[in-house]
Amino acid sequence: MKPADVLVIGAGPAGLAAATAASRNGCRVAMLDDNPAAGGQIWRADITRPHDEDPARAAAIADFHTSGAALLPGRRIVDVPSPSTLLAEAGGHFETYRWDRLILATGARERFLPFPGWTLPGVFGAGGLQALVKGGYPVAGKRIVVAGTGPLLLAVAAHLREYGASIVTVVEQASTLQMLPFAASLLRSPGKLLQGAGYRRTLGATPYQTGCWPISGQGDETLRSVTLTNGRRTWTVECDLLACGFHLVPNTELAQLLGCTLQGSFVQVDSQQQTSVAGIYCAGEPTGIAGVDAAQVQGEIAGLAAADCSPPPTRLLARRAKEAAFGRRLTHAFRLRPEVLKLASQETIVCRCEDVTFSQLQTRSNWTDAKLHTRCGMGPCQGRICGSATEALFGWQLTSVRAPLFPIPVSAFCDESSSLNAPSAR
Amino acid sequence: MPDFDLVIVGAGIVGCACALEAARAGLRVVIVERGVVGGGTTAAGMGHVVVMDDSPAQLALTAYSRSLWRTMAPELPGGVEYESRGTLWIAADDEEMAEVFSKQTTYAQAGIASQVLDPRELAEAEPYLRSGLAGALLVPDDGVLYPPVAAEYFLCEARRLGVVFLSDHEVVRCGKGRIQFANGTSIESERILLASGASIDLLPSLPIQKRKGHLLITDRYPGVVSHQLVELGYLKSAHKLTADSVAFNIQPRLTGQLLIGSSRQYGDESREINHAILRSMLERAIEYMPCLKGLSGIRVWTGHRAATADKLPLIGPTADPTLFLAMGFEGLGITNAPGAAVLAIDALLGRASIIDAAPYLPSRIQQEAVHA
Amino acid sequence: MPDQQIVIHVNGSPISVPAGSMLSAALLMASAPCRISTTGEPRTALCGMGICLECRAIVNGVPHTRTCQTVCQEGMRVETQS
Known part of the structure; x- marks a missing residue:
């Protein structure tokens, strides 16, 4: 039988596991990612510490390489010119990929909620600041407030501290009570607990305040202080930087452009990780925010399914179910309190691309109405930032995804030099 | 009651x-x-406010409507982004240049101001157009809006x-x-x-028949284009009642963004992007204005025009x-x-x-x- | 730490950065905004991963370049985009 051509989009934990499984089972596999190296966001390479490898990342990448699958980094999927082809941008030129089986492992991004001052220089996403530090931004000696919600906050704080930053405080909007089931689940999963304990050791005496959230950032040209509250009391702390993110939202734009059905905010998949479109599979955060372990097991199941090795082994199904339960506890533990949805003042900018304020949006009836009449979501980020914010603030459902998925030069749509590439093993 | x-x-x-x-x-x-x-x-x-002269009746209605827009212009809120940009009907060759002169005569008879530009004047008005064009007709009172x-x-x-x-x-x-x-x-x-x-x-x-069109909008590039630019070949392609066609048609927005068109297709009621049409539409645009190639395109969409015979x-x-x-x-x-x-x-x-x-x-x- | 340093120009001024640095990180080191927003606010990178597009700047004369996904090269010229 002719080996199937499997294309994997995204080289994070889910994509690596999927590509490895499919390749080990006889498929010709190519994996594309928009970053220069494999690992995704959670295992992002650090330019300042090239030899400081996360052992889990190292193992996943080693397995991937021995499987014989090919890595094609620095490629960003921008369009779906026909049902079985994808257009990718690669350093200014364009390539078309054809596939027999497609595995989407497109990961997640941070959710941002607007508050007065969130557009000031000095305010970053939590994962955003971590990525910038890994990209060479020195934070030694900087006073940093880490705020928002989710397990990422402690990891980011620990990481920033390792680089010499002074962590003023870590504020988590979820209450201790709300997070209890999550803590219990950590006890059930010792691996995750160790990681958590590791954070605590690195953080030392850094205050971790639950049930607290930022209400504004102050500064003229750049951030000088952040005002925090616990709902009863409000106080202001001086700082140089604020790293603030409200957990994660899935990257489902490519799945949507391919016509895959969503269930709520997530890509709907069956027991073999297959989407509503035959031959297209999805693994990891786009199917539900559940972390790296869930992503790896889902990726492996998707890779096996794409290689026609069905049904999946029961041990994988059991692990997937366990991780899904962890994901549900995670979502529950870090669900947003109503107060953080009301931080924007009338003048607060919600859409950063087009500078659309909260008051302009307040009178609109839905996402389409807002887009057409205020330009919200019409800028180059295509609503990725303000869309998840307005979904949280106003309950608006985002309507459609349009090509290109990311801004691309006009010539990309008519590039004569773009060749049709079938994924191939080395 | x-x-x-x-x-x-x-x-x-x-x-x-x-x-x-x-x-x-x-x-x-x-x-x-x-x-x-x-x-x-x-x-x-x-959002092109334009006087068109396909027929005397079309000229009468577009001229009348444009005069109403111009009267309203001072009262329109900023968000309407009304600008009296003017239209440049671009002639690629002598045949199209002949059309420029006949169009000018028609407009003059209807009291619509227009001005013939020679190649040098056209290059001054729109420096990013390719060289070698025959000229253009400038209709200064046409406008654009959102x-x-x-x-x-x-x-x-x-x-x-x-x-x-x-x-x-x-x-x-x-x-x-x-x-x-x-x-x-x-x-x-x-x-x-x-x-x-x-x-x-x-x-x-x-x-009424639906005629599908495609448009692309770019990021902000203020100053690249000053007028609504339309190739005179547009009239030829717009006249076709059956075949799919594309034409160079570009609009500068108040934001500095550029809207690039245009395409016309019959018999396709879907909202899907037709990549072959999109490609020839953009190739046509790049042919007239090579610098468009490198501009960042942020969104493509389709729509349907309601066409009568x-x-x-x-x-x-x-x-x-x-x-x-x-x-x-x-x-x-x-x-x-x-x-x-x-x-x-x-x-x-x-x-x-x-x-x-x-x-x-x-x-x-x-x-x-x-x-x- | 990689010891090799390279020089790039941010808004006309030279700045020395470690080889391999992301351009967005270099702009932060130079305290220069990536872009000026449509209402005139200075903006710097937010998401750090190429999603938010706040990191757009003019790189070697090309506007709307994503500095979060651009690695610094010797002699590169970057300007705040307005």
Whole structure:
């Protein structure tokens, strides 16, 4: 039988596991990612510490390489010119990929909620600041407030501290009570607990305040202080930087452009990780925010399914179910309190691309109405930032995804030099 | 007695302009819309306010409507982004240059200012156009605007005069003095005005064909383009009634963004992007303006124009004495909205119109096709 | 730490950064905004991963370049985009 051509989009934990499984089972596999190296966001390479490898990342990448699958980094999927082809941008030129089986492992991004001052220089996403530090931004000696919600906050704080930053405080909007089931689940999963304990050791005496959230950032040209509250009391702390993110939202734009059905905010998949479109599979955060372990097991199941090795082994199904339960506890533990949805003042900018304020949006009836009449979501980020914010603030459902998925030069749509590439093993 | 003198179906730019005109005439009006104001055909278009001379009737209506836009311009809110950019009809060769001169004569006879540019003057006016073009006709009083906000402006003015607006109300049947909504409720009125753009589900027998178009919008590049640029070949391609075609048509927005068009396709009612058409459309644009190649394109979308056989709209009464139309504007709905509104309300009230309304009467095309 | 340093120009001024640094990180080191927003606010990178597009700047004369996904090269010229 002719080996199937499997294309994997995204080289994070889910994509690596999927590509490895499919390749080990006889498929010709190519994996594309928009970053220069494999690992995704959670295992992002650090330019300042090239030899400081996360052992889990190292193992996943080693397995991937021995499987014989090919890595094609620095490629960003921008369009779906026909049902079985994808257009990718690669350093200014364009390539078309054809596939027999497609595995989407497109990961997640941070959710941002607007508050007065969130557009000031000095305010970053939590994962955003971590990525910038890994990209060479020195934070030694900087006073940093880490705020928002989710397990990422402690990891980011620990990481920033390792680089010499002074962590003023870590504020988590979820209450201790709300997070209890999550803590219990950590006890059930010792691996995750160790990681958590590791954070605590690195953080030392850094205050971790639950049930607290930022209400504004102050500064003229750049951030000088952040005002925090616990709902009863409000106080202001001086700082140089604020790293603030409200957990994660899935990257489902490519799945949507391919016509895959969503269930709520997530890509709907069956027991073999297959989407509503035959031959297209999805693994990891786009199917539900559940972390790296869930992503790896889902990726492996998707890779096996794409290689026609069905049904999946029961041990994988059991692990997937366990991780899904962890994901549900995670979502529950870090669900947003109503107060953080009301931080924007009338003048607060919600859409950063087009500078659309909260008051302009307040009178609109839905996402389409807002887009057409205020330009919200019409800028180059295509609503990725303000869309998840307005979904949280106003309950608006985002309507459609349009090509290109990311801004691309006009010539990309008519590039004569773009060749049709079938994924191939080395 | 019914609560309203007039029900308008469709809150696009034409329906909203009609609502304002009717309210000014003292009618009690309700305007119903299945989605959001200006969210259908209005949102898909470019927003070029242009005098066109395909036929004397087209020239009369576009010239009249443009004069209304120019009168309104000082009062339009900033969000409408109205700018008197002028249109440059670009001639690629001597044959098209001959057309420039004949177009100028036609415009001059209608009192429309225009000016012939030689290749040097054209290059000065638009330095990023390719060299070797034959020249252009500049029509300085043409404008550009952002259609959804213009539609909302008309609606706001109308509501100030008491017009009632119902959004998210899908009409499933209309005619014989009654419109029925998808939710089962209905409104009775002696007059109904259908202004539903390219959606003809309510009157499938209307002699309107959908012509699909593609547009791309770029990120902000202020100063690259100063006028609305249209190749004269556009007229040739727009005249074709059957074949798919593309033409160079580019619009500078107040934001510095560029809208790049245009394409025309029959028989494709889907909203999907046709990559072959998109490709030839952009190749055509790059041929005229090579620098477009490297500009960052942020969004592509499609829309449908409501085309009639003689390229003139359907404005006025139908065989059903309660039902009136303001439909079939093809690519000129934005331009013609204010003029069409005056004609439609004149017809409704039996008033005489400032321009001859006969060429736009629905009865001119297959009378039997336009009964409700 | 990689010891090799390279020089790039931010808004006309030279700045020395470690080889391999992301351009967005270099702009932060130079305290220069990536872009000026449509209402005139200075903006710097937010998401750090190429999603938010706040990191757009003019790189070697090309506007709207994503500095979060551009690695610094010797002699590169970057300007705040307005």
